[in-house]
Amino acid sequence: MAKENENILQEVTNGEYKYGFVTEVETDIIGKGLNEDVIRLISAKKQEPEWLLEFRLKAYKHWLTMKMPQWAQLNVPEINYQDIIYYAAPKQEAKKDWDDVDPDLKSAFDKLGIPLNEQKTLAGVAVDAVMDSISVKTTFKEALAERGIIFCSFSEAVKDHSDLVKKYLGRVVPYTDNFFAALNSAVFSDGSFVYIPKGVRSPMELSTYFRINAAKTGQFERTLIIAEEDSFVSYLEGCTAPQRDENQLHAAIVEIFIEKNAEVKYSTVQNWYPGDKNGKGGIYNFVTKRGICNGENSKLIWAQVETGSAITWKYPSTILKGNGAVSEFYSVAVTNNYQQADTGTKMIHIGNNTRSRIVSKGISAGHSSNSYRGLVKVVKTCEGARNFSQCDSLLLGDKCGAHTFPYLQVENPTAQVEHEATTSKIGEDQIFYCNQRGISNEDAVGLIIKGYAGDVINKMPMEFAVEAQKLLQISIEGSVG
């Protein structure tokens, strides 16, 4: 019985990556390796102000003193930081006019199903597309600007909204935060910038698509989101990369500020190339994402579907500083073949009566390893904090591993903290039951996973829930779209 089950699952979990193509575009590259000159060159290419170069250099000097963290449940091969290209840009500046965009770039994003053409764009979604180190195009910028919303590439923000960037950069994730944050702060190239003024609700989803294209390059993007009082924005990022035998490094930083009564929803569909069936190639995804609920009754929701990357190291976190602030974290992380994921969240309760909710669903198949790591911290002066955490693991097959590492640091006795965890397997009896109703093995596994991950998928913006659902199925199944 176990064997039949294993066969069915093996059959349906031998999926192939479908975004593995490479786009031939002329690329402006800085040679491999990292030193102060490279950082100066990046900064010069981007015509940055002096303060930003200084920020980078300080971060770099700090990074040199740091060592890669070893505490994760990950087996990370030695990374040679001198063998990475830190800047690669398609020879193509951000274009206002669709007609000016390089046709090869257009077709690359078309293949990914990301419409940059505003006429064809899903109603209600503005897109910023980042290829390698550079933002290719941002749509709907003018429509948003009418309401005072700024949505542009990080580089443009540095040029046009230098004061805002200077005020907020590194405030939630200082460059001293961790090894990868320091590295990103030294070499980051582009990313997205969002500013929602007081009292404004963004009329559409804002979304960024990140694409690694050039070989041997690392991608280090930075996202900064600022939501002023009484504002609202829903932001989504998606990521893909070509299929290559080598490993590529991705180390991003996301910083989010939320003021009084404002709400930010941050959704991620992460589908970086996961490596082949034997674990060759794939993206190393080391990401620091953090938001601060700075004002009273502010709210931050994280929703993520993580199916890609050879290695994922990622803990989107919230500092609940304002009284009555709320944060929720919903995650589905899928690992297959030889993928490794160590992911989770941190909820830091500082303000009184702050509330957090964590729903984490891991799905492991093949020889993969999937860990949830989460911290719930309630500081001494925080009265009336509440947290509920639910961590579920679903195992497909018996060669994969699932681990749960919940950390609780509760220093105030008025806090209420609950934690639930389950581990389950897809049973042969479940699959047969579906078969008997006319549903094939593949669709049965897809259906069971859909049910398992439903709580999280439902939290994704509607336009992307379907996409996320499909992606889940594809990462688990053999069907190539």
Added chain:
Amino acid sequence: MNLLEIKDLHAEVDGKEILKGINLTVKAGEVHAIMGPNGAGKSTLSAVLTGRERFNVTKGNIIFKGMELLQLPAEDRAREGIFLSFQYPVEIPGISTVNFLKTAVGEHRKYKKLPPLSGGEFLKMLREKMELLGMDNKLINRSLNEGFSGGEKKKNEILQMAVLNPTLAILDETDSGLDIDALRLVAQGVNKLKSPDNATIVITHYQRLLDYIVPDVVHILYDGRIVKTAGKELVPELEKYGYDWIKEGLS
């Protein structure tokens, strides 16, 4: 017309022979009861008919609607019209009965090259079936079988049967775990779904379900073989004398 013909069927599980030469013919419009003591092979027979992989057919064949059934994978047998009401219906958390059935109906229609039903058409059909069976709709939006009582699970099986409209329905110990009201409701449902074009095989240990679903033919399965076949008059005899009577008759 012979809907189903089982010829000299031998099957084993984990190397142990359970079915030792079953012969059985079911015609359209008939209700057959297969009775027998625990371990006789009743559930193995239903598993082999529906294509459960862990059961290995070593000899014999099964003809269903003129087709070699054993060559079809489980899902195609279902799409060809074989339905099993499970003894222990399985839970699928997060998927409602409505969604599950909509997926199943979609697959059946795709197989038959029929256009898919719209959401509205499907719900209309589902409501009609629920009315036919006298079922309320509080179950259909809950996760499939999750936290259902024994009776609710079996009612849900019959609802699925009504929606998928099978040519051959196999009820595997459908009476187990049912109180008398649920039993009556389930049996009434099965009777309402009967037609001259389809057939039902009722697998049961006890007589009580057969008080409500009256069989045309009764078989007694014992040690992997059908040892006695008769009309419905066999049922009370069996209830009276028990299976030991059969065992003694054989020795």
